[in-house]
Amino acid sequence: MAGDSKKLQPIIVKKIKKGGHGHHGGAWKIAYADFVTAMMAFFLLMWLLGSTTEGDKKGIADYFNSPLKIAMFGGSGSGDSSSIIKGGGADLSRSGGQVKQGEIEAKKRTINLQALKEEQKRAEMAKLKAIKEKVEEVLASNPKLAALKSQIRLDMTADGLRIQIVDELNRAMFDSGSAVVQPHMRELLREIGSVLAEVPNRLTLEGHTDAQPFAAGERGYSNWELSSDRANASRRELVAGGMPDDHVLRVQGLASSQLIEPANPASPANRRISIIVMNREAEDRILRPGAPSEPEPAEQPALVDHKVVEPVSTFVPPAR
Template sequence: MAGDAKKLQPIIIKKIKKGGHGAHGGAWKIAYADFVTAMMAFFLLMWLLGSTTEGDKKGIADYFSSPLKVALSGGSGSGDSSHVIKGGGQDLTRQTGQVKAGDVEAPRHTINLRALKEEQRRAERSRLQQLKDKIQEVLANTPALASLGGQIRLEMTREGLRIQIVDENNRPMFDSGSAVVKPYMRELLRELGAVLAEVPNRLTLEGHTDAQPFSGGERGYSNWELSADRANASRRELLSGGLPESRVLRVQGLAASKLLEPDEPRSPINRRISIIVMNRDAEDAVLKNLPDNEDEPADNSATAAEKP
């Protein structure tokens, strides 16, 4: 009976469930990847610092301290090297910077301003001398002006080329006390205007008289007004000959203040029109209101135009 009860005893099966760990996300992988990347960057930095020269290190430090200054001016810290040839190039003459293969340094040119200005002055003197020769040629080859050759005086001065048309007793430029140009002088001035139009220099026109005073005295219409009127009348004739109006810089009347023959103040030679083809220095002096240069001849070439 007991055996039957033992046989009938139920079999109990116990199932034990072991608790598992909670599910993990992928955040640790990102953190690990960042760590590995940072370590790789760190070791690359250590390798670069170990292989970089002191000059390059200083150049990098200077750049980050004042990048604009280094970029504009360069210097020994910008691309320097501890190599026996600074800059790591092949050219022993280079002290700074690095030159890639195939790069060619442009030659350096130094401009001597004083020598350049002197060269310009020589070229201008040569041009004015050619103008002087051209005027003499025109006078010699123009029959109507051949008889006036003795009244034309050409001279090189510090201001430029001075062209003076002087009076003669039997052939004056103007009637006494008048500012009306004589017909033969009108033709001469127009020929000069055509020649002067060929050069770029600007002009000064001066009217001169002798010391003979007007009967009305100096307080009325005097030699000052007469000389200015004659200079302006000459200007109009030059313009009629083709001279551009912009080329005339000054027109002035000097009366008898600058006599050609001081010992004979009433000599007809003192009555004259001066046309000054100014050089650059004289023109700058006028435009900047600086004192004019002296009228002394620059050389001994102050000769009258020869008659044919």
């Protein structure tokens, strides 16, 4: 019986309630997030108002007052203000005031273009100097051409690198009154042509003679034709040395219009061939003669007008 009484005893469950604050759920988190979002929107609005020009503000106000009129005809203040207000700008720490964004960008573009042009000139000058050094190196490495060093003059001009090959009394480039290239001159021109083959710049070839005229030069074959023929013969030797033919932009004969030694018009030094590796400005001046160009530096003397005559190959000039 004792075992049965234990089985029939009731089970009593006690629930103990603890004191303290009740559970309120997560509603406070949503409220806090809304507050933070509202504050962020407020400060964003303040920043936008501070970085907007007075004209833009007026344009926005005009749009909401009469949106159809502004959309169709535009209006003053719709992004076209040039007024200046204190502070503001893209950065609130700026004190330069508000200006039109288009004006800022245009000014930056102008400055950048000028800087880019100057950088291009410096790079082009460095490239021409490298060509000059390369020609000097080729001449120094060839014993045959090293003997011609006194006849070769390299200098930088307003148009680019100028390579001049001048006559000497005992070592002429051409026979007197002839445009046939001498063997040593042919080798020199071909070596120069191999160097210029690697250069993208365009060339001008100029032929010069001394001031001694032909017997019947006024009506027949004269120094103008002779200088043109010699320049063109030099072009053929440069091409034979590997230089592309389309690198030559201009071949011209100047006769005795530009003497190296004006005091001695009959000097052999006046008989010469000039190879000008042109810079971009000189190329544009020839290819686009009507386009505006920058004035040349004051220290550069103005070139005199010269006559260009097509080569004449049907007449054999008399010996001089």
